[in-house]
Amino acid sequence: MNSKYFFLGFLFFAFVTQAQYSIQGTLSPNDAKLTWAMLYQIKEGRQHYIKNTKIKNQKFEFKIPKEAEKGMYRVVYRLKDEGFVDFIFNKENIEFSFDPSFAEGTTVFEASEENKTYQSYLRAISGQQQYIDSLQVSYFKTGNQATEPLYAIALEQLNEVQITHEKAAKEKLAYHFIKATKRYNAATIVKSPQEYLKNVKTNFFQHIDFNDAVLVESSFLVDRVTDYVFYINYSKDVAIQESLYKNSIAKVLEIPKNQRLQKDLIEILIEEFVKLEEVTLINHLFENYYDGLPKALQKKGYKKETLAKVLVVVGAKAPEIVWKENKEELRLSELKGHKNYIIVFWSTGCSHCKEQLPEMYTYLKRYPNVQVVAVALEDKSKEWKKVIPNFEGWKHVLGLKKWENEIARSYDVLGTPTYFVLDADKIILDKPENFRDLAKVLKKLK
Numbered sequence: 001m002n003s004k005y006f007f008l009g010f011l012f013f014a015f016v017t018q019a020q021y022s023i024q025g026t027l028s029p030n031d032a033k034l035t036w037a038m039l040y041q042i043k044e045g046r047q048h049y050i051k052n053t054k055i056k057n058q059k060f061e062f063k064i065p066k067e068a069e070k071g072m073y074r075v076v077y078r079l080k081d082e083g084f085v086d087f088i089f090n091k092e093n094i095e096f097s098f099d100p101s102f103a104e105g106t107t108v109f110e111a112s113e114e115n116k117t118y119q120s121y122l123r124a125i126s127g128q129q130q131y132i133d134s135l136q137v138s139y140f141k142t143g144n145q146a147t148e149p150l151y152a153i154a155l156e157q158l159n160e161v162q163i164t165h166e167k168a169a170k171e172k173l174a175y176h177f178i179k180a181t182k183r184y185n186a187a188t189i190v191k192s193p194q195e196y197l198k199n200v201k202t203n204f205f206q207h208i209d210f211n212d213a214v215l216v217e218s219s220f221l222v223d224r225v226t227d228y229v230f231y232i233n234y235s236k237d238v239a240i241q242e243s244l245y246k247n248s249i250a251k252v253l254e255i256p257k258n259q260r261l262q263k264d265l266i267e268i269l270i271e272e273f274v275k276l277e278e279v280t281l282i283n284h285l286f287e288n289y290y291d292g293l294p295k296a297l298q299k300k301g302y303k304k305e306t307l308a309k310v311l312v313v314v315g316a317k318a319p320e321i322v323w324k325e326n327k328e329e330l331r332l333s334e335l336k337g338h339k340n341y342i343i344v345f346w347s348t349g350c351s352h353c354k355e356q357l358p359e360m361y362t363y364l365k366r367y368p369n370v371q372v373v374a375v376a377l378e379d380k381s382k383e384w385k386k387v388i389p390n391f392e393g394w395k396h397v398l399g400l401k402k403w404e405n406e407i408a409r410s411y412d413v414l415g416t417p418t419y420f421v422l423d424a425d426k427i428i429l430d431k432p433e434n435f436r437d438l439a440k441v442l443k444k445l446k
Contacts, residue, residue: 023062026097030058042072045222072218088114090173118174121165128158151189176214182207210256263297277313318426319410323397339369343420348383350416356435377402
């Protein structure tokens with residue numbers, strides 16, 4: 001080969017090699033069930049998909065271009081149960097290993113100065129903070145004044161750890177996270193648990209800059225906000241808990257002056273309350289915060305789509321169902337004479353329905369105070385008309401267009417059979433997953 005062309009080829013190869021960064025992960029121990037890994041970039045507190053790759057011999061690797069944005073990224077290796085590893089990317093190769101059963105506490109970075117710096121800080125500060133917390137708890141239990149000078153020494157040592165790591169990370173992205181991770185600790189030992197908890201709540205965001213673009217783009221602010229709302233403010237009493245939620249939401253949302261960040265935090269809190277099926281808090285966030293945002297920031301259809309998800313939560317009024325029977329228009333809300341009602345969404349082509357509905361029909365003969373409203377999701381009525389005489393006494397509703405049926409969509413039905421148990425006022429009491437669970441619910445109601 002001509003040496004000139006060989007040299008040029010070598011330069012091209014070197015350029016291409018350096019034009020990419022490598023993200024490598026090793027599962028230790030291996031989990032044969034995990035076969036794919038997905039790479040996301042975290043922006044405005046949310047993950048944005050980039051690419052995926054196979055896990056082979058307990059390892060995976062991503063190549064990303066030199067133009068890739070700096071910031072926080074995430075590798076997801078399991079969609080359920082939050083299987084992921086977050087890391088800082090700042091134009092360097094990254095290599096780490098972790099136990100996939102507990103990535104948060106086992107991830108070790110072998111390559112990446114950014115992540116090694118932040119991880120070193122977290123380990124050092126965590127140990128010192130745990131010691132301070134143990135002294136505080138000991139004082140609550142014993143009131144021993146000898147604990148006070150130990151606390152003062154420990155606090156001084158913790159501050160030294162913080163200052164040392166901030167200096168070491170000054171030119172790195174990790175600096176933003178190290179500075180914001182610093183926890184509030186009282187200058188002297190706190191005398192009572194009540195005062196201690198008050199201090200934690202009051203000063204929870206003391207070291208977090210909501211104007212820091214690096215934090216805003218990462219998952220850091222989202223994690224801290226959700227920690228404050230859902231874990232720091234807690235009560236077993238339902239009424240007190242609702243009040244705590246509202247107060248914590250107010251405190252969180254008054255901090256950022258950036259309306260786009262406010263919008264993002266409002267949406268994230270709404271989504272968390274959707275998971276908890278807390279309809280009152282969802283409406284509170286829409287009415288008092290989201291609706292007041294500039295229209296340009298509000299997502300089209302977001303409110304309607306979100307509220308549709310919680311129309312059928314336990315405790316809500318069942319959405320109306322209207323149908324004709326013997327040329328008479330009937331409404332779910334107007335049905336009377338029974339203690340409880342069961343709505344079952346089914347289909348003549350559903351194998352589970354063919355198994356469970358006859359069993360359910362026989363079983364319910366012992367419950368004369370229960371009325372069934374059976375909504376069949378069908379493309380055509382022919383087969384449905386043949387089958388419904390087998391379920392005499394039930395109220396039968398034909399839901400044409402199957403999954404696109406308006407009733408099915410109002411109940412957020414994603415599969416058949418789907419059950420809803422209502423009281424006499426058509427309030428949803430339970431949403432059993434199958435007939436066996438339904439039987440358990442009915443026994444409790446008897």
